[in-house]
Amino acid sequence: MEGRIVTNEQAEQLQGVFFDSDTFFNFVQDINDSYFLFLSSSDEVDIAPTEYAYLLEIPLSPYVPKTTN
Amino acid sequence: MSYYPLISIMPKTVAAYDADAQAFITAAVITDVTQQGAINTLVLALKGYSIWTKFKAIYPIVGGTASQHKFNLKDPRDLDVAFRLTYATGFTHSATGMLPNGTSAFGNTFLAGNLLTVSNQAMSYYSRTNTSAAVNMYEVGYIPATIYRNGLGVRSTFRSVANRSVSDIALIAGTGAAILANNLDSTGFYIANRNSNVDNKIHKNGVIVGINTSSIGTPTTSSLNYYISASNSNGTANNFSNRECAFASIGDGLTDTDASNLYTAVQAYQTTLSRQV
Numbered sequence: 001m002e003g004r005i006v007t008n009e010q011a012e013q014l015q016g017v018f019f020d021s022d023t024f025f026n027f028v029q030d031i032n033d034s035y036f037l038f039l040s041s042s043d044e045v046d047i048a049p050t051e052y053a054y055l056l057e058i059p060l061s062p063y064v065p066k067t068t069n
Numbered sequence: 070m071s072y073y074p075l076i077s078i079m080p081k082t083v084a085a086y087d088a089d090a091q092a093f094i095t096a097a098v099i100t101d102v103t104q105q106g107a108i109n110t111l112v113l114a115l116k117g118y119s120i121w122t123k124f125k126a127i128y129p130i131v132g133g134t135a136s137q138h139k140f141n142l143k144d145p146r147d148l149d150v151a152f153r154l155t156y157a158t159g160f161t162h163s164a165t166g167m168l169p170n171g172t173s174a175f176g177n178t179f180l181a182g183n184l185l186t187v188s189n190q191a192m193s194y195y196s197r198t199n200t201s202a203a204v205n206m207y208e209v210g211y212i213p214a215t216i217y218r219n220g221l222g223v224r225s226t227f228r229s230v231a232n233r234s235v236s237d238i239a240l241i242a243g244t245g246a247a248i249l250a251n252n253l254d255s256t257g258f259y260i261a262n263r264n265s266n267v268d269n270k271i272h273k274n275g276v277i278v279g280i281n282t283s284s285i286g287t288p289t290t291s292s293l294n295y296y297i298s299a300s301n302s303n304g305t306a307n308n309f310s311n312r313e314c315a316f317a318s319i320g321d322g323l324t325d326t327d328a329s330n331l332y333t334a335v336q337a338y339q340t341t342l343s344r345q346v
Contacts, residue, residue: 021136026173040168040170
C-alpha cells in the first residue's frame with residue numbers, strides 16, 4: 001500500500017479538518033511513526049478544487065503499518 | 070371527434086412514494102427512478118414488517134457519491150443530531166457502495182452508544198467484499214475499554230478477545246460474551262444482535278450462525294459514537310475494515326423473525342440495485 005508522507009506539523013494542523021462538507025483528513029502513522037495520508041480516487045477529485053490541492057503533489061511512498069491487534 | 074378534451078381532464082399519474090422515502094430521496098438528491106423505487110420499497114417493507122421503529126439509523130448507501138451516501142434514512146437531515154455520516158479520508162464511493170481502504174477510512178455516525186441499551190441493540194452491515202484479515206477489523210462499533218467491546222466484525226482474528234489464531238470469525242462482544250463463528254467468506258449481510266444480557270446472536274444472510282448465552286454483564290453505557298467500517302476505540306478510529314459497505318444500520322434488538330425479515334428486505338433492495346452478493 002502507498003500513501004503520501006506529510007510532516008508532523010501538517011498532520012497536527014490538518015487532522016480532523018474537513019476539506020468539503022462530508023470528508024475530513026485522517027492521518028495514520030507507519031511503523032516508523034511517519035504520518036501518512038491515504039486518499040481514494042473520490043477524495044482526490046474532491047480535494048483538487050480546494051486549498052488543500054497541494055497535498056496531491058506529494059509523491060506516493062510505501063506504507064508499512066504498525067503491528068496491532 | 071377529438072379526444073384531446075378527454076385526455077386533458079384525465080388525472081395525471083404521479084408516483085407517490087412513502088413520506089419517509091420521499092424525504093430521503095429529496096435530501097440525498099436521488100434522481101434515478103430505479104433507486105427511488107428501491108428506497109420506497111425498502112421503507113415499505115421495513116414498515117410492513119413492523120421493524121421500522123426499531124432503528125436509530127439506516128444507511129442505504131445509494132446514489133454513488135459521498136454526499137448521497139451520508140444520509141440516514143430514518144432522519145435525512147444534514148445534521149450530526151440526525152446521525153448522518155461524515156467520512157475520514159480513504160473511502161471510494163460508487164454505485165455499488167462505499168469501499169474503505171482498511172487503513173484510514175471510517176464513517177462517524179454521531180450516534181452515541183448511550184442512546185441505546187447495550188443489552189438491547191442490533192448492528193448490521195452489508196459487505197460486498199471477501200477478504201481475510203490478519204488483524205482485527207470491525208465493520209460497526211465502539212470500544213470504550215479493552216475488556217468491553219461493542220461491535221460487529223464480519224471476518225477477523227480477534228486474538229485479543231478470544232486468543233484465536235484463525236482469521237475466520239464473526240463477532241459481537243460485550244464483557245465475556247463474544248460470539249465466534251467460523252466465516253470463510255466476508256461477503257453477505259450481517260446482523261449482530263442482542264435482546265438481553267444472555268441473548269447474543271450473529272445472523273448472516275438471514276441465518277443464525279452464532280449464539281452466546283453467557284451474560285454480557287452490566288457494562289456501563291458509553292458516550293462514544295458508533296463508527297462504520299472501523300471501531301471507535303476510546304475516541305480514536307481503529308480496526309479499519311476494507312469491505313465495501315452497501316447498507317448499514319444501528320438500532321434496538323431484533324427478534325429472530327425481525328432479523329430474517331430485515332435480510333429479506335435488504336437483499337431485495339440490493340437486488341433491485343443490481344449489487345447483491
